[in-house]
Amino acid sequence: MRKYWFRSLGTRLYLWVILCIIFPVVGMFIYSFWTFEGIIKEEVSQRSIESITGIENEINNIFDNLVRASNVLSNNDSILRVLKDENRSYYERSTDIGKAIDNVIESNSVLSQAKITIFDNRMDVYSNWSLNFNDYRFLYQEDWVQQAVNNNGHLVWRLLEPSFINEEKNRNKNYISLARVIKGFGNGEDKSGVLIISLSEEVFIRIFQKNKYISNKDDIVIVTNDSKKMIMSLDPRGISNSQEVSKLMHEISDEERGYKLREVEGKRYLVNYYTISRVPWTFENGEWKVTVFTLYDKIIKELKTFTSKVELFFGLFIVAVLVILGVLTVQIVKPIRKLNKRMMKFNPSHELTRWEIGRKDEIGHLNLAFQNMAENIKELFVKLETEHIIREKYRFESLRAQLNPHFLFNSLNTIRWMAILRKADNIVENVDALVNLMSYSMSRSSEFVALREEIEHIRSYVHIQNSRYGGKIELEVEVDSVMMEMQIIRFILQPAVENAIIHGYKDANRQGTILVKAIPEQNNLALYVMDDGVGIEQDRLSSILVEEQVKQGNERKISGIGLKIVNERLKMSYGHKYGVWIESEVGKGTVVKFLLPMVQEEVSEHDEGVVG
Structure with missing residues (x-):
């Protein structure tokens, strides 16, 4: 029964529909989902990298403004006169330098967020931020400041190091600072002072936050330097110190740009990374790698919604196809089974009755062909019986006629001996040849x-x-x-x-x-x-x-x-x-x-x- 079920036409129709329609449709759907998913990943990654490229330009502009501001301040006549005037009081000198700094800040928007610090040759400190009577002469003794003092006027950078301001030391704030000599301070003559300009990392964080493609509250931004040290982060989820992130950072350290799909602390992220290496100034560990973590489920949320609707549609479609196929199978297979039973019972010796199924399709044609074939077989059967009767009749007549050749051979043999007795050799030869011909022609051996x-x-x-x-x-x-x-x-x-x-x-x-x-x-x-x-x-x-x-x-x-x-x-x-x-x-x-x-x-x- 199981073998018949598998070999039945209805079962094979179902299997063919599944193989030729349902499987290809499901395969096409899965392929389309993977394709669209890949396109979305590529698109999101491209937009993120384009955004980071825009951020790279803004960061370069900030560094350019800092450098220009240092040039302006280190060559400002008002500041130089104050630093060289030893007759005025500290208060007066501080007020005049403050005014000069304010004038420079008005023409450079970046400096409005910067902390500017100046040391003169008496180790007095001037700034545009409140000293609160704290002694900041320790800053002058820092290695990077001393490097600037001995660097013949060249810039020395300090990237994202903890704040040197006493009130901010417990606030986990980092600054990017530059130091340079004003005029010939140090080993040269005309000693004037040392200029330090510091900019909080918050300025850079705000650049990332205002970008529409990486400013989502769930996005995580991590900035590392050449030595794989994290120098800046936007991490609302607190995953930047996880083992998975550290492993990923090491994995992409030698890659300039790209994207990967990674799972961190149970959530999947699309990780886009880009190396900022076009800063026109030389830093120690100067290349920055910006890595953006975007929740993957959020990226494909709309695709999943669309996929769910398509899955529902295909489910209903498959059910409808199977139901329609079941109805069609019954309509197709039922008359074929009836026709098959008639064929199995067909006997040419019995009377043939016509069966009209009332269909004009291929099944109707098949029934008509069977009717015609059955009638032809019936006619052939009758004809075969008739031919058999005739054949037996001729066989009987042939047996009766088999005496004639022997009589003919005997008669020819008599004529042959008469010719021999009369010495008519040519007649003998002809009779022998004729006997051979007839013997060969009438032989039934093979x-x-x-x-x-x-x-x-x-x-x-x-x-x-x-x-x-x-x-x-x-x-x-x-x-x-x-x-x-x-x-x-x-x-x-x-x-x-x-x-x-x-x-x-x-x-x-x-x-x-x-x-x-x-x-x-x-x-x-x-x-x-x-x-x-x-x-x-x-x-x-x-x-x-x-x-x-x-x-x-x-x-x-x-x-x-x-x-x-x-x-x-x-x-x-x-x-x-x-x-x-x-x-x-x-x-x-x-x-x-x-x-x-x-x-x-x-x-x-x-x-x-x-x-x-």
């Missing part, structure tokens, strides 16, 4: 004979014909002893010899030669009958093997077998590559070729049609 027997039969036939036409035909045989024993079908050579004598020499008053030749050809036996008669016209030559023999020709022949029948018999018995081929040229003669397989042993009658 349809297959040795080539030697067929050639002897041809000799007898030519002898009789020579007696009739005055001995003008000479028969030559070129067949070796091995070929002589090859088995062939009886009477295949005689039609070619008959045609040569009857048609090839009918109007010729000269001696003619017929050559019978046998040669092996690619493990096959090739027999040739060649004459030097009048030849055959080309239009007639092309029709010999496809038309029946003309009546007049058959009346003069001993067998009534034509080359067309011989050709068909060879192909039927041995295969389509075997048969008869004819070549002829008018005035020169005709060549008839017979191609057969080489068969040495005698083939019985029941093997006919399977030789070769």
Whole structure:
């Protein structure tokens, strides 16, 4: 039952629909989801990197403004005069330097957020921020400030280090600072002072926060330097110090830009990273790598919503297809099963009743074809019975007529002995040839004979014909002893010899030669009958093997077998590559070729049609 269920048409229809429709649709849906997901990742990553590129330009502008501001302040005449004036009080000097700094700040917006600190050669400190009576001379002794003092006026940077301001030391605030000598302070003459400009990291954080593509409250931004040290972060989730993030930072340290999909603390993030390396100033560990973590579920939220709707649609679609397919299967399979039962019960000996199913589609045509086939089988069955009766009748008549050939042989034998007694040798030879012909023709031993027997039969036939036409035909045989024993079908050579004598020499008053030749050809036996008669016209030559023999020709022949029948018999018995081929040229003669397989042993009658 299970085997029948699997082999049933309805089951296979269901399986074909699943294989050809449902599976491809589901596969296309999954492929589309993956494709769209990849496109979204690429798009989000591209936008993030473009945003970081814009941030890179803003950061470069900030550094440029800091450098320009340091140039302006270190060369400001008001500040230089105050720093060199030793007669004025600290308060007066501080007030005048403050005014000069304010004037510079008005023309440089970045400096409004900067803390500017100046040391003179007396180690007095001036600033645009409140000193609160704290002693900041320790700042002058810092290594990076001393490096600036000894750097011949070149800038020295201090990137995102903790604040040196006493009130901010416990607030975890970091600053980017630059230091440079004002005029020739230090080893040179005209000592004036040291300028320090510091900018809080909050300025840079606000640049990241105002960017619309990486300013989401769930996004995490981490900035690291060349040594993989984190120098800045926007981390509302507090994952920047996790082991997964540290491992990722090490993994992407040698990559300039790109994106990866990573899971951090149970959540998937699309991680985009870009290296800021175009800062026009040289820093220690100066390249910054900006890494942005974006919640992946939020990126594909809309895609998931769309996917859920599509899944619902496809689910309903599949259910509808299966229901419709079930209905169609019943409508298709039910009449086929009924028709199958009728076919299984069909018996040509019983009366056939027509069955109308009222359909005009392929099933209706199939039913009509079955009805017609059944009627034809019924007719053939009746015809076969009739032919069987006729065949048995002819068989009985044939058995009754088998006495006639024996009577004819006995009569010819009497005539032969009378000719011998009267010494009429030519009559004896003709009677012997005729007896051989009739014996060969009426033999029922086998349809297959040795080539030697067929050639002897041809000799007898030519002898009789020579007696009739005055001995003008000479028969030559070129067949070796091995070929002589090859088995062939009886009477295949005689039609070619008959045609040569009857048609090839009918109007010729000269001696003619017929050559019978046998040669092996690619493990096959090739027999040739060649004459030097009048030849055959080309239009007639092309029709010999496809038309029946003309009546007049058959009346003069001993067998009534034509080359067309011989050709068909060879192909039927041995295969389509075997048969008869004819070549002829008018005035020169005709060549008839017979191609057969080489068969040495005698083939019985029941093997006919399977030789070769």
